[in-house]
Structure formats: structure tokens, C-alpha cells
Amino acid sequence: MTTERRGPLSRSRRPTIKDVAEAAGVSRSTVSRALTGRGYAASDVRERVLRAAAELGYVPDVMARTLKQQVSRSVGVLVSDLRNPFYAELAAGASSEARERGYTMVLTDTSLSAETESEAAEALVALRVAGVIVTPNSPAVSTYLSSHGIPVVEVDRQFAAGSTDGVVVGNRVGARTATAHLVELGHRRIALFIDETDWTTGYERYHGYLEALGAADIKVDPDLVVASGWDVADSRRRALDMLSGPNRPTAVFAANNVLAEGVWRAIGELGLRAPEEISLVAFDDAPWMSMVSPQVSAVAQDTFNLGATAVRRLDERIETPDADSVTTVLGVRLVARESTAPPPVV
Amino acid sequence: MTTERRGPLSRSRRPTIKDVAEAAGVSRSTVSRALTGRGYAASDVRERVLRAAAELGYVPDVMARTLKQQVSRSVGVLVSDLRNPFYAELAAGASSEARERGYTMVLTDTSLSAETESEAAEALVALRVAGVIVTPNSPAVSTYLSSHGIPVVEVDRQFAAGSTDGVVVGNRVGARTATAHLVELGHRRIALFIDETDWTTGYERYHGYLEALGAADIKVDPDLVVASGWDVADSRRRALDMLSGPNRPTAVFAANNVLAEGVWRAIGELGLRAPEEISLVAFDDAPWMSMVSPQVSAVAQDTFNLGATAVRRLDERIETPDADSVTTVLGVRLVARESTAPPPVV
DNA sequence: ATCCCATGTGGGAACGATGTCACAACCCCT
DNA sequence: AGGGGTTGTGACATCGTTCCCACATGGGAT
Numbered sequence: 001m002t003t004e005r006r007g008p009l010s011r012s013r014r015p016t017i018k019d020v021a022e023a024a025g026v027s028r029s030t031v032s033r034a035l036t037g038r039g040y041a042a043s044d045v046r047e048r049v050l051r052a053a054a055e056l057g058y059v060p061d062v063m064a065r066t067l068k069q070q071v072s073r074s075v076g077v078l079v080s081d082l083r084n085p086f087y088a089e090l091a092a093g094a095s096s097e098a099r100e101r102g103y104t105m106v107l108t109d110t111s112l113s114a115e116t117e118s119e120a121a122e123a124l125v126a127l128r129v130a131g132v133i134v135t136p137n138s139p140a141v142s143t144y145l146s147s148h149g150i151p152v153v154e155v156d157r158q159f160a161a162g163s164t165d166g167v168v169v170g171n172r173v174g175a176r177t178a179t180a181h182l183v184e185l186g187h188r189r190i191a192l193f194i195d196e197t198d199w200t201t202g203y204e205r206y207h208g209y210l211e212a213l214g215a216a217d218i219k220v221d222p223d224l225v226v227a228s229g230w231d232v233a234d235s236r237r238r239a240l241d242m243l244s245g246p247n248r249p250t251a252v253f254a255a256n257n258v259l260a261e262g263v264w265r266a267i268g269e270l271g272l273r274a275p276e277e278i279s280l281v282a283f284d285d286a287p288w289m290s291m292v293s294p295q296v297s298a299v300a301q302d303t304f305n306l307g308a309t310a311v312r313r314l315d316e317r318i319e320t321p322d323a324d325s326v327t328t329v330l331g332v333r334l335v336a337r338e339s340t341a342p343p344p345v346v
Numbered sequence: 347m348t349t350e351r352r353g354p355l356s357r358s359r360r361p362t363i364k365d366v367a368e369a370a371g372v373s374r375s376t377v378s379r380a381l382t383g384r385g386y387a388a389s390d391v392r393e394r395v396l397r398a399a400a401e402l403g404y405v406p407d408v409m410a411r412t413l414k415q416q417v418s419r420s421v422g423v424l425v426s427d428l429r430n431p432f433y434a435e436l437a438a439g440a441s442s443e444a445r446e447r448g449y450t451m452v453l454t455d456t457s458l459s460a461e462t463e464s465e466a467a468e469a470l471v472a473l474r475v476a477g478v479i480v481t482p483n484s485p486a487v488s489t490y491l492s493s494h495g496i497p498v499v500e501v502d503r504q505f506a507a508g509s510t511d512g513v514v515v516g517n518r519v520g521a522r523t524a525t526a527h528l529v530e531l532g533h534r535r536i537a538l539f540i541d542e543t544d545w546t547t548g549y550e551r552y553h554g555y556l557e558a559l560g561a562a563d564i565k566v567d568p569d570l571v572v573a574s575g576w577d578v579a580d581s582r583r584r585a586l587d588m589l590s591g592p593n594r595p596t597a598v599f600a601a602n603n604v605l606a607e608g609v610w611r612a613i614g615e616l617g618l619r620a621p622e623e624i625s626l627v628a629f630d631d632a633p634w635m636s637m638v639s640p641q642v643s644a645v646a647q648d649t650f651n652l653g654a655t656a657v658r659r660l661d662e663r664i665e666t667p668d669a670d671s672v673t674t675v676l677g678v679r680l681v682a683r684e685s686t687a688p689p690p691v692v
Numbered sequence: 693a694t695c696c697c698a699t700g701t702g703g704g705a706a707c708g709a710t711g712t713c714a715c716a717a718c719c720c721c722t
Numbered sequence: 723a724g725g726g727g728t729t730g731t732g733a734c735a736t737c738g739t740t741c742c743c744a745c746a747t748g749g750g751a752t
Contacts, residue, residue: 014474014494016707018709026732027731027732027733028708028710028732029732029733030732032711033710033730039730040728040730040731041730042729042731057494059468059471059472060709061413061472062473063409063412063413063474063708064708065710066709067410067707067708068709068711068737069709069711069737072409074473082428082437082438082441083435083438085434088428088434089429091434091453092427092429095428095454095455099465099466104452104469105453106420106450106452107441107451107452107453108441108445108450108451109438109445111442116445119445125405126406126407127409127450128408128409147403148403149360261637264637287634288634288638291607291634291638293639304429362737362739363738363739363740372702374703374738374739375704375741376700376701376702378741379700385741386698386700387701388699388700388701391701407737407739409738410707410737410739412707412739413707413737413739414707414738414741415740
């Protein structure tokens with residue numbers, strides 16, 4: 001054995017329970033009992049073991065323990081895009097709650113790709129995680145993980161409501177509130193920018209919009225409903241088209257923070273004055289919305305809490321795997337700022 | 347055995363290599379060889395094994411494999427605050443690069459706490475990760491992990507330069523460039539908002555500021571150097587003080603995006619016109635800076651790349667553990683926007 | 693005919709931890 | 723003196739995988 005100077009530990013091999021046992025002059029079993037606190041261990045022996053473990057810098061091997069016990073203490077988290085503050089905050093909430101409950105968190109940014117998501121899910125199965133929380137990009141994930149007996153919680157949107165747990169926000173009521181806010185201000189021509197209506201988020205927000213219009217006896221103009229792409233550039237382009245055309249709406253409801261940014265940029269580029277000439281309200285409050293001028297009114301969701309709640313739900317599911325599946329709906333609130341006002345008088 | 351209908355898999359037990367072996371009518375060894383591709387396996391046997399594995403939905407247990415092979419394919423990532431877009435983007439870059447290289451990523455948000463960080467580091471040792479990348483909150487992490495023979499890469503700031511790898515940006519040159527930009531515009535009274543000078547980021551940015559002033563023969567006024575706290579509220583408070591007092595500076599250099607937000611808010615609240623009455627330049631370009639009016643000039647760093655590069659460095663280190671430690675410095679660039687202009691004529 | 697090598701296959705010992713079980717002291721009570 | 727309980731310890735099998743080794747078969751060279 002060559003002399004290695006890297007602190008008390010020989011870098012070549014990590015101390016195992018066997019090393020601790022030898023150092024303390026007891027058997028491996030006794031070390032295990034002393035360290036985990038399960039089973040008998042005389043107090044002097046326990047102390048000797050503890051000291052030996054500390055001196056060697058012994059840290060139990062989670063892999064080996066998990067293999068033996070067949071229960072893991074780590075959860076997988078699959079989010080669509082960490083660069084979007086929404087997902088970043090959701091991940092922050094998940095991390096915090098996971099830490100508190102003694103779970104380690106295996107995280108993958110799935111880049112909004114169903115393929116990446118599937119690969120990541122397979123990796124999580126291989127890792128034998130105790131459960132997974134996911135902002136799903138496709139229905140495949142939940143099905144796949146469930147078929148492997150791994151508890152899943154779908155967050156933000158659901159593909160498998162009824163068969164797996166979900167944690168979402170009040171999308172319909174939020175969209176209805178936002179739209180009704182515009183209606184109350186006197187708007188009749190209200191555009192909707194939305195990226196899709198296949199996911200539950202889009203579907204619910206779309207219907208919330210419809211409900212608010214219906215309640216005010218406003219006929220829906222299909223030309224005012226824009227199925228935009230998922231990025232700022234596309235949303236901006238579509239907004240430029242719509243807002244520079246004839247007969248433009250007096251207000252826009254953007255169904256998420258990305259679309260809102262596109263619309264907001266278009267408004268600025270066209271030199272339209274908000275809220276005098278055009279009102280804007282967004283679903284999902286992003287930091288920039290309270291910093292720009294005029295500040296953007298938005299339906300705020302507690303995103304950090306969304307992530308934290310999902311981990312809580314997952315933990316409960318892990319405890320009682322056979323209970324009926326639950327969908328938790330978190331509240332939202334409209335933050336009326338400066339971008340919404342009565343429409344211009346014609 | 348009760349009938350469980352959960353797809354092809356009995357939920358009670360996951361298929362192991364032994365099940366595949368029995369289904370294919372061969373031994374465990376043969377299955378292992380057929381699946382991993384190491385060692386001989388007749389092509390018909392291989393095919394039979396592959397089919398059996400697919401039918402059973404067999405996914406190898408990474409824990410067991412790692413335990414046997416004593417080499418892990420997962421890395422730990424410790425970031426200070428996912429809600430700060432800087433860290434979120436860094437994590438996104440790390441996730442992307444880790445995925446590409448076949449690593450799974452165990453992530454913890456350390457909430458800027460040295461204690462949380464230490465606990466997380468211990469969990470990573472227990473998990474026997476192949477390596478760790480960290481935006482360190484204290485010198486303890488790198489020392490601790492290194493003492494356990496785990497490769498570490500410090501990102502953004504370094505506490506253990508020389509003994510562990512690091513990936514940072516050109517803090518000094520960036521700060522010097524930002525300050526020089528203000529000097530060139532004619533400013534002489536330039537304030538510095540900085541959260542600390544103990545970390546390498548703060549130290550380097552502070553000295554970059556000093557160098558730029560020195561090069562222009564401007565004497566440093568200690569009253570203009572504000573050692574602010576680390577949050578928006580504190581920075582805002584300190585900025586309100588300074589900017590409402592007599593003899594206020596004509597320009598402010600904020601050493602990170604959080605401090606910049608505080609200063610920016612203070613400017614708005616005081617009704618100061620930027621850039622006519624006060625110029626502002628930030629280190630670390632955040633999304634909001636290009637959205638507000640006036641747009642904030644900033645020293646931009648490629649944060650996504652910072653995370654990706656760190657994972658690359660870590661991977662190389664894992665390959666060759668005994669090579670000399672390396673510090674990689676990534677470039678930055680000044681994005682001059684609207685918040686910087688010549689000082690008001692007195 | 694013998695030997696050798698290439699091609700396959702299976703048995704079994706690890707990896708590091710846990711937990712069951714057997715058993716050894718020891719004290720207390722009859 | 724012996725039975726029964728409590729307290730404490732160690733041997734050993736096990737978790738799922740890998741991989742070293744032993745061994746079997748068959749064809750080609752000597």
C-alpha cells in the first residue's frame with residue numbers, strides 16, 4: 001500500500017462497515033445495530049462503534065442499504081424547462097420539501113421533449129426511485145412508470161387523471177377570473193393567446209375564457225383565439241399580426257408567462273400604449289411582470305408550493321400505495337396591476 | 347398470489363435478471379453477457395434473452411450494478427438558489443450535459459445555507475456519486491468531499507482553487523469593463539454595490555472595479571462602496587439611502603442581478619430618470635434587464651454553458667483523477683443598453 | 693489420434709449493508 | 723440446582739448484478 005496523503009482516508013478504498021467492525025473490535029452486525037439504533041447494543045459498545053465510525057469517516061453506502069432493504073429514499077423529478085422561472089420555482093419547492101422529508105432528488109430537465117422524458121423515466125426505473133413527480137410532456141411517462149409499480153404525481157397538467165395523483169392549480173377559475181376582469185372593465189373584443197388545448201392546462205384555461213365570455217353574453221370570435229407556438233418568438237409574431245391588423249381586440253389574455261412576453265414585446269414594438277389602447281392580462285405571474293412599465297396584471301399561482309405539495313402528495317402515496325388517486329387543486333389569485341383598464345372610447 | 351391487474355408486471359415484485367434467465371432458459375451469467383454485450387453470447391441465445399427481457403419489462407437495477415462494479419454513473423449538483431435565474435440556468439446546463447454523457451443528476455437547492463450544503467454533501471457521499479459540482483456557500487464542501495475521494499468542481503466561485511477544479515467567468519475583467527464603460531462616458535463618482543468580498547466572485551469584481559478607477563486616476567471613495575446584504579430588499583434600502591442623500595453618485599455598478607434589482611427599484615421609487623440622472627450597469631444579465639425601460643446595461647455571462655462546462659470538467663476529472671487541478675475561465679461580454687449614458691452636466 | 697484454440701455456457705463468489713436466528717452470559721426466582 | 727427471562731453478540735443468508743473461472747463442444751492443425 002503506497003502512502004497517500006489525502007486526510008485520514010486512503011483514497012483507494014472507502015471504509016465499509018467491516019472496517020468499522022474491526023476498528024471497534026466487534027462484528028458487522030453489532031456495528032449495524034449500533035449505528036441504525038435497531039436492536040440491542042450495550043452503551044459502551046455503542047460508543048466505541050460510534051467513535052470508530054467517526055474516526056474512519058464512515059458513511060453508510062445507500063446503494064447497498066437500498067438493495068438489501070428494497071426501499072429507496074430518493075424521488076425523481078422531471079421538469080420541462082428549468083430556464084422558465086415557472087419550472088425553476090417548482091423544482092425549488094420540490095427540492096425543499098424533499099430535503100425536509102429525507103428524500104434525495106434526482107432531477108432531469110426534459111427540454112419539453114417527449115423522447116428525453118421517456119429516457120429519463122427509464123433511468124428512474126433503473127435507479128429504483130421511490131416515486132416520481134413530473135410535469136408531463138406526453139401521456140407515456142405516467143403509464144410507463146405506473147406499469148413498473150412506481151408512484152407518480154403529475155404536476156401542473158394531467159394526462160392520467162383518475163389513475164394517478166395530480167397537483168394542479170385552478171386553471172379554469174383563474175382564466176375565468178382574468179377574462180371576467182377584462183369584461184368588467186368594459187372589454188368586448190378579448191383575444192386569447194394559448195399554446196395548446198390538448199393538455200389540461202390549455203384546455204381548462206380555454207374553457208375558463210369561454211365561460212367568462214358566455215356569462216357576459218359575448219359571442220366568441222374564433223379569429224381572436226390564437227393557437228400560438230410555445231416560444232416567445234412565435235407568440236410575438238402572432239401578436240404583431242393580430243395587433244397591427246384591422247379591427248384589433250381591445251384586450252389580450254395570454255395563457256402563460258411565455259406567451260405574455262411575446263405579446264408584451266409586440267405591444268411595445270407597435271408603439272401601442274397600454275393600458276390606454278390595449279389591455280393585457282397573463283396567466284402565471286413572472287418576475288418581470290412587476291418590473292416593467294406598465295406592470296402586467298396576472299393570475300398568480302404559488303409555484304414553489306406547487307412543487308412542495310407534489311412531493312408531499314408523493315410521500316403520502318408512497319406510504320399508502322393502494323389508496324384512491326387524488327387530484328389536489330391549489331388556488332390562484334388575480335393580481336390586478338397597471339396593464340388592464342377600460343377600453344378606449346371609440 | 348392474488349390477481350393484480352396492473353399491466354404485464356405483478357406489482358409486488360420487479361423482474362430481476364433471474365426471471366429473465368428462467369424465461370429464456372439460460373443462466374444469469376448468460377443474460378448478463380447478452381444484455382451488456384460483454385463476453386460471448388450466441389446470436390440466437392442473445393435474441394431469445396433480449397425478447398424475454400422486453401416481454402418482462404426488465405430494467406437492470408442500477409444500485410446492484412453500481413454496488414458490484416464500484417463505479418457510479420451519477421453526479422451531484424449543489425446550487426444555492428434555484429429561484430435565482432442564474433442558478434436555474436446553470437442547473438439547466440448541467441442537466442443537459444449530464445444527460446448527454448449518460449449521468450443521472452442528483453440536485454439539491456442549498457438555499458444559500460452552509461449547513462444545508464454540508465448535509466447535502468454527506469447525502470452525496472452516501473449515494474457514492476461519481477462526482478459533484480457545486481456553487482459553494484462555504485469552504486467546507488470541497489474539503490469534505492475531497493477527503494472522501496470524490497471529485498469536485500467548484501462553479502461560479504472558488505474556495506479551494508489549486509486543490510480542486512473550478513469553472514468561473516472573467517469576474518475581474520467583466521467588472522473592469524463595466525466600470526470602464528462608465529468612466530468612458532464621463533462618470534467620476536461611481537458607486538459599487540456588492541454583497542461580499544470574501545468569495546472569489548465578490549473579491550474579483552471588487553478589484554476589477556478598483557482597477558478601472560485606478561486606470562483612470564479616480565480616487566476610490568469608500569462611501570461609494572456598499573457592502574449590501576444578499577437580497578433585493580436590503581439592496582433597495584441601501585440604494586434608497588445612498589441615492590437620496592447629498593452628493594450622490596452619477597452611476598452605479600451592481601455586482602450581481604439581485605443587487606441590480608434592488609438598485610433599479612430604488613431608482614424608480616425615487617423618481618430618478620435613468621440614464622439622464624443616474625446610470626446603472628449590472629454584472630450578470632437577467633431576463634428582466636432587457637424588458638424594463640430603460641433596458642439595463644449588463645455584463646452577460648453564458649450561464650447555461652457555465653453549468654455544461656462544469657459537468658464536462660467533472661467528467662474529465664473522473665476519467666483522470668490524478669491530473670493537476672484546472673480552473674476554466676469563461677468569457678463575459680458587456681451588453682450596453684439604455685441605462686448607461688454620460689453623467690448630467692452640473 | 694492428439695492437441696489447441698475459438699466459441700459458448702453455467703456455477704459461484706463477490707460488492708456493502710441488514711436482519712433473522714442461534715446462542716451465550718447473567719440475574720432472579722422458585 | 724435448575725428453569726426462565728433479559729440482554730447482548732456473532733454467523734450467515736440475502737438483495738440484484740457482474741465477472742472470474744471451470745468446463746464443454748467442435749473444428750482444424752499437427
